[in-house]
Amino acid sequence: MANILVIDDEPGIRTVLRDIFEDENYSVFDAGDGLLGLEILALETIHLVVLDVWLPGMGGIDVLKKIKHDYPDIEVIIISGHANIDLAVKAVKYGAFDFLEKPLSLDKILTLARNAIAMNTLKTENKQLKSSFLAEDEMIGESEPMLKIRQTIEQSAGSDAKVLITGDNGTGKELVAREIHRKSARTSHPFIEVNCAAIPDTLIESELFGHEKGAFTGALSNRKGKFEIADGGTLFLDEVADMSLSAQAKVLRVIQEMRFERVGSETTETVDVRLVTATNKNIQKEIAEGRFREDLFFRINVVPIHVPQLSERKEDIPLLIKHFISLMRKSENVETIRFSDEAEEMLINHDWPGNVRELKNFVERVTIMSGEKIIDLETASGFLNAKEGNRKSSSNPLIAKFADMKLSEARDEFEKMLLLQKLEENEYNITRAAQSLGIYPSNLHGKIKKFGIEIKK
Ligand SMILES: Nc1ncnc2c1ncn2[C@@H]1O[C@H](COP(=O)(O)OP(=O)(O)OP(=O)(O)O)[C@@H](O)[C@H]1O
Numbered sequence: 115m116a117n118i119l120v121i122d123d124e125p126g127i128r129t130v131l132r133d134i135f136e137d138e139n140y141s142v143f144d145a146g147d148g149l150l151g152l153e154i155l156a157l158e159t160i161h162l163v164v165l166d167v168w169l170p171g172m173g174g175i176d177v178l179k180k181i182k183h184d185y186p187d188i189e190v191i192i193i194s195g196h197a198n199i200d201l202a203v204k205a206v207k208y209g210a211f212d213f214l215e216k217p218l219s220l221d222k223i224l225t226l227a228r229n230a231i232a233m234n235t236l237k238t239e240n241k242q243l244k245s246s247f248l249a250e251d252e253m254i255g256e257s258e259p260m261l262k263i264r265q266t267i268e269q270s271a272g273s274d275a276k277v278l279i280t281g282d283n284g285t286g287k288e289l290v291a292r293e294i295h296r297k298s299a300r301t302s303h304p305f306i307e308v309n310c311a312a313i314p315d316t317l318i319e320s321e322l323f324g325h326e327k328g329a330f331t332g333a334l335s336n337r338k339g340k341f342e343i344a345d346g347g348t349l350f351l352d353e354v355a356d357m358s359l360s361a362q363a364k365v366l367r368v369i370q371e372m373r374f375e376r377v378g379s380e381t382t383e384t385v386d387v388r389l390v391t392a393t394n395k396n397i398q399k400e401i402a403e404g405r406f407r408e409d410l411f412f413r414i415n416v417v418p419i420h421v422p423q424l425s426e427r428k429e430d431i432p433l434l435i436k437h438f439i440s441l442m443r444k445s446e447n448v449e450t451i452r453f454s455d456e457a458e459e460m461l462i463n464h465d466w467p468g469n470v471r472e473l474k475n476f477v478e479r480v481t482i483m484s485g486e487k488i489i490d491l492e493t494a495s496g497f498l499n500a501k502e503g504n505r506k507s508s509s510n511p512l513i514a515k516f517a518d519m520k521l522s523e524a525r526d527e528f529e530k531m532l533l534l535q536k537l538e539e540n541e542y543n544i545t546r547a548a549q550s551l552g553i554y555p556s557n558l559h560g561k562i563k564k565f566g567i568e569i570k571k
């Protein structure tokens with residue numbers, strides 16, 4: 115089952131294409147211009163776009179470029195009148211799958227659509243396969259606690275026992291979850307991650323269990339939830355303690371039997387999913403204070419894995435440093451560098467409050483910026499202190515908040531703060547908030563979803 119988006123300004127063409135695609139059991143969306151088409155792409159999972167090359171407003175080529183930039187795996191079939199055939203040829207150069215001339219041969223467009231969708235499926239599968247072999251995912255560490263974690267993973271690899279991973283920020287919980295999946299018999303099936311903290315309460319049910327077309331405003335098509343997508347594989351519920359109590363109740367009902375209904379549907383779906391969860395919160399405290407259901411805790415905590423802070427396994431630090439340098443060399447093409455013995459000693463004794471993530475960021479920064487082959491104590495502490503010094507002394511409180519982040523993280527954080535501010539100012543009226551931000555309401559909806567902003571009523 116695939117979703118097709120038709121972008122054409124001629125209503126007649128939209129209707130014809132909708133009819134023939136729907137006859138073949140595809141779900142069809144359509145748009146009369148490029149901007150609307152791009153909005154639909156932001157909100158829906160689309161597998162194929164059929165795009166008229168000659169469009170009013172934003173031209174077909176520009177729409178194509180934007181699609182290929184934002185969603186490189188989505189295939190685009192161009193349709194064009196005889197007069198614009200040169201544009202269609204150009205479109206193929208920009209990454210379109212193929213083009214067809216009007217008047218359209220319905221047989222041809224169906225065959226082409228089938229091939230393009232097959233290509234899209236291949237690309238997605240290929241990506242999934244590749245990501246399961248990434249060196250980036252390799253779990254490094256020979257310390258006592260890491261050996262114990264490996265052992266627990268091996269022991270539970272053959273079973274479908276539910277695992278709860280706990281540990282501070284940046285200790286490597288997600289990596290452990292991926293390792294559990296990789297070592298299990300489910301490794302050739304999907305590993306699906308859900309960040310429970312990022313999904314607003316109103317959407318979590320649909321996100322996890324899916325929905326039927328028309329179940330609520332905005333449910334434009336049938337959509338699988340993460341439980342169904344993970345069928346046969348592993349579902350990783352990250353930040354599980356951040357789920358609301360009502361969401362916890364729903365999940366509790368489902369996980370014992372792995373049976374559920376999509377929102378707005380009567381049909382019961384059955385899936386075969388292994389559940390792995392993680393949290394950086396003290397879950398006993400969450401239970402004691404009434405924020406986490408004890409019965410859910412017992413269900414998900416069959417195999418507990420605690421990932422200790424980096425300062426409690428200092429012997430892993432040199433191994434991790436080496437590992438991160440070699441990752442950088444591959445991705446950034448930088449030269450082999452290493453730390454002097456004194457510098458390494460200093461890094462081993464450092465506290466690393468941000469744990470492995472902080473160490474990784476530090477190594478990346480030094481590798482790219484120092485320009486030295488052997489980083490000595492002075493340079494290394496210079497980089498460490500500069501960072502801490504900056505954080506303390508930044509005279510601009512706005513910047514201080516972002517000082518530790520990469521540009522992409524800072525940009526997202528800023529965008530989220532501004533959206534929250536505007537939403538509050540406008541009493542959570544989406545249309546007015548969007549207006550004051552100068553964006554479309556649907557675009558704001560997309561961002562609210564992306565950032566997991568809760569809409570207060
Ligand atoms: N043992 C390890 N070996 C190699 N890399 C690691 C290891 N532990 C963590 N990392 C790397 O450190 C970074 C943070 O790890 P990860 O995202 O798994 O932490 P986390 O515990 O899920 O953090 P958070 O609580 O913030 O979600 C990632 O880039 C990860 O690849």
Ligand SMILES: [Mg+2]
Binds near residue numbers: 287288352
């Ligand atoms: Mg994590």
